[in-house]
Amino acid sequence: MCGRYTLKASAQELIEAFELAHDDGLDLAPDPASERPPVPLGAPPLTWSPRFNIAPTQSLPIIANVPGPRLIRFARWGLVPSWAKDPKIGSRMINARSETVADKPSFRSPFRRQRCLVPADGFYEWQRVGKAKRPMHIGLDGGGLFAMAGLWERWLPRDAPGDAAPEPLHTFTVLTTTPNPLLAPIHDRMPVILPRDAWDLWLSPDDPGRSALQPLLTPYPAEAMATFEVDTLVNSARNDVPACAAPVSRLL
């Protein structure tokens, strides 16, 4: 589940919804684990273009649990474990089951120390109807921004090409849980959505312990969510246009 999502919001809306430290545009800081200080105020703002069909392997904004002001960083969707020999493994690590995330070798360490929020305003599920697959858009009732629970990781290439210092690759994964009653007919998993009052604990830079974190990983209330069918235009990750996220009627 959760292999596609939308982030239609503008940079300004992201800054407001996530109470980011900067008010002059998104911070250009693609390295969540960097020792370098964040780009200071006044740096050229990164212009975020609204996205209607976000797919794995793409570089996307996250809010990592690093000390200091709350900033947007960029990471690639599909967590590459630090010990991986080949970063291609990341394309199969786009989700982590919340039920087992504390124990799995790939996720255990990030779960303790490298959590993040993944901003979104919708996600897609393909509902199986007989043989057909019907893409559905799911989001908050009203269409607002929300935070999916994520983990991030830093991976270093084994051997750097030439004498250049190896560039660290930052990646993330989205936690999943069982579906709420609204989503159950559509799919058997859904992303973990963290309510506002869970953000601070999830973004704690240290390890709150699994007994503190696990209770956050529950299905978001169905009453606060809404779904609609969309066109199969969304099937191809090459299509990233507003029509991907527009309601479609099959009564016509």
Add this chain to the structure above:
DNA sequence: CCAGACGTTGTT
């Protein structure tokens, strides 16, 4: 001890 896996989804 060393070797080898390490993940999710969905489908059968």
Add this chain to the structure above:
DNA sequence: GTCTGG
């Protein structure tokens, strides 16, 4: 790196 299997 860390866990499981043999």
Add this chain to the structure above:
DNA sequence: CCAGACGTTGTT
């Protein structure tokens, strides 16, 4: 998640 590729050698 779905779509699309899935191979090598040698030559330009």
Add this chain to the structure above:
DNA sequence: GTCTGG
């Protein structure tokens, strides 16, 4: 069928 790319 299975893997890679987006």
